[in-house]
Amino acid sequence: MDRRQFLKTTGLTVAASAAGSFAAPRIASAADPIRIGLMAPLSGVVAAGGREIVEGFNMYWEERGKKTAGRPVEVIVEDDAGNPDTALQKARRLVEQAKVDFLFGNLLANTGLAVASYVKDNGVPYFIPVIAADDLTQRNRIKNVIRVAGYTASQMPRPLADWALKQGYKRIATISQDYTFGHEQCAGFAQVFTEGGGQIVAQLWNPLNTADFSPYIGQLGNLKVDAVFAMELGADASRFMKQYADFGLKGQIPLLGAQNFTDQSVIRTLGEECDGVISSAHFAEGSDNPETQKFVKAYSAKYNKMPSLYGFSHYSGAMWVDQVIEKLKGDISNRDVFIDAVLKSELTNSPLGRPVRFDNYGNPIYDVYIRKVVKNKDGKYWNVPIQTYPAVSQFWTYNPEEYLKKPPFSRDNQGIKK
């Protein structure tokens, strides 16, 4: 893994003072390295996922010999600690001190939003395979913030809600982490579920990094619901699933989850408490698509574990951007040209196994799998597709212009049909 680059110490240096504006992109010569600033949470509730962001990203560049279009590639990694203030500071440092060509990464939506508001002012391209805050490609679209191999929060749970209706579930309660990503995932689910006649009986919200879910599980046990939709990430997901099983709810109430809930980074440390949980995502490590399996095998060989969403998305994101850089023959000095090229491009030969394009708002369109957690032949748990919803965009079946006229999802606006 590429460690941080060693930089010159900051002292009093005689330098031309920039005229109060942030660093403009350098005019690159053919052999100048491309410097990428990669931010990920290496500590905190999603540290496991954060590490995989770095692993997936580096795996791609190492496969390419750490160069592209004749230019060497330098990756500078910074820990955002899962905290928006820290993410902001690190982004500033990467752009203003380390002078990177573009930014990549972050995991938690609130960190991504903080960095996005920073790059809005200075135009640095920021690629976000995992930051899924809806409005970045909807109402508050920032041109230089691009979801390569990414998705919006509300995009994925909608097919799951549709599937749930088809199973005959009528009453569902949601439990989720109390921040943007959680609000939007639950809203996407609630929107489709209630439009199909279902009822959202209750919505519970827990702070990030909740150690003790017993108060919430106590409540869930009391409601008479057909299923529970859980939106938890990282350590919260493992703790919730464990405690859900400990309290005996696992056999009683079916558990549906967001894609991060049953992500490899979570279920590989769990036992039977994760068996049979249903989720929906564009990526399933148990899919028998040959491209996917090729990636899973290579990743497992290199890192001794199956890839999670975080590893996969940053591998694919790096691939997507790299394909564009190749097309531009390594010249990314004109930011507008670079960004436009990315938005018009198509990702091919990725672990997803089929080409992916952006919609008109800068968000990719995917086939979404309904996945189930089962044991594979090696006795390890993974997500296997049981049904596919083709070509799901961030707008589901709605008309984009009509959709954007409505207010954005929030904790209070959960898209529930009255």
Added chain:
Amino acid sequence: MIDTMAAIRRSALGFVLVLVIFGVLPLIVSSYQMTIANEILIFALLAMSIDVLAGYAGRTSLGHGALFGISTYVVIYWTSVHGGSAWVGCALGIVAATLLAAVFAAFAVRVSGVYFLLLTLALGMIVWGVCLRWTSVTGGENGIRGIGRPEIIASPTAFYYATLAVVLLMTLLIWRFVRSPFGLTLRGIRDSESRMRSLGYGTAVHMFVAFTITGFFAGVAGALYALFNNFVSPSTVQLSQSVEGLLMAIIGGIGTLFGSFIGAAAIILLENFVSEYTARWQMVLGLMFIGTMIFAPEGILGALRWLTGRKR
């Protein structure tokens, strides 16, 4: 003002040094380094607000980070969510911090020593808890993003000099405050509360006023931070903010006022420097705390004074 000519000369020297060093900096360092210096100035002011209470009134607080951060929240909320003007927002932020300090003070006025430390810690935690869980107003974990600075201080260089001007002005006000008769009474209370009471001074009232005034200065720092950072989240009010501010005051030297600049510079520069080579900043910070407590509890300026034989 009651003071010796030598003391006044030393303070004037301090002012001039700060003015010259920080004034000249933008001309010789890069713009990124200038923003670091900007941050140092803001936190020096926070450290000074802690220093006034700890050094001159003898009360060590772990709640000033919350006072600082509440001002930041009010400014960002007023300009972003409410759409108001930044100037009004700053005024409101400062008022909020001062009022909150008054509330803290009402609780803390009869308490001292370790209990004072714990009480301000608890009060700060309440503020943090509210900012974290009252999602509808504070945005909870997401924080609130600012909308940028007013035109006249928009450029980093302009804002830097504006910060410098404000911080120097506040330093002057603090300096006059601690050298006023009120400030001397405070020092008397610090040295022997029972004696002051027997002399007829209302110690509780003095403490209350002093605490509230330091809240005002923390609020000014918080407002500057809002304009600087353009973002606020629960981390801005959390305990570590108070802890770092206290450490800056201690390292510079409690009761020296100008030590706050040294302390803030030491911590912030060290953090930036250390973070480039290793992720072990937390360990370095911890070792600094331990080392300072064992070897130099008087801080850098305090040790200098002791070495040169000067008393407070």
Added chain:
Amino acid sequence: MASLNLVQILNGLTLAALLFIVASGFTLIFGLLRIVNLAHGALYLFGGYIGYSVTLGTGNFVLGLLASMLFVAFLGLVIDQGLLRFVRGFVLREVLLTLGVAFVLNDIALVIWGGDTFSVQVPAVLRGAVRFAGIFYPTYRLFVLGLGIVVFIALWVLLNRTRLGALIRAGVDDAEMVEAMGINIRRVFLATSMLGASLAGLGGTIGGAFLTLYPTADSEILVFSLAIVIIGGSGSLVGAAVGALLVGMLNTIGQVMFPELAYFVIFGPMAAILAFRPLGLFGRAS
């Protein structure tokens, strides 16, 4: 939807039991040595990590418990003899020094175990749930409740029926007097320090099994311990128990009924007590 039922009450009680185990150590140190040991949370976390590793390596939970208690007691010794001895008598310096120790310990743990979340493995007999009174309740949490009671009894016996305990209680009341009677109060202090630390370590392994271990767990448990000891009164075992019950129940009820005020419900009472009755509910002036 929020209702207080048997499950929620048990949730509060079992959390209180864990908090008591940790806070009892804290109150002993605060009461006797008059040191607010801000590294107590870090000792909890470090102990938990040790317990986790030993349990994982040996497959034996009890060994993990013992290892964490012993190792953290040793840490307590090192901190007391190696660092605190240089600032004896300066209360604020002692407190801030322990804060520095907390940072260092937390970072060392981060280096050794990394940023992931770990769960201490419990023996099979404690896994699963018990059915009674129409509810399912995790066996392990009931075990924690029982252990909390056992620790309370053990400490009570220690304090009230042994010589060491008598010395500790006398020292809490009036350390100078004890010294004047020719007792080496330093050794009593040291024993108390190590006992308090080992309780934190025990808490870490026990808590690590159902609350999990992660880099910020130390500051969370520390603020809970602070609230408990302040509310209950420093140096008082009964105070720690009552404080733990209050904080554990308030925390659980708060999450259920007033999620927005969850922290206020704990720190409000703590602040009120500090302002108006600093000795806490059961503390005594020395």
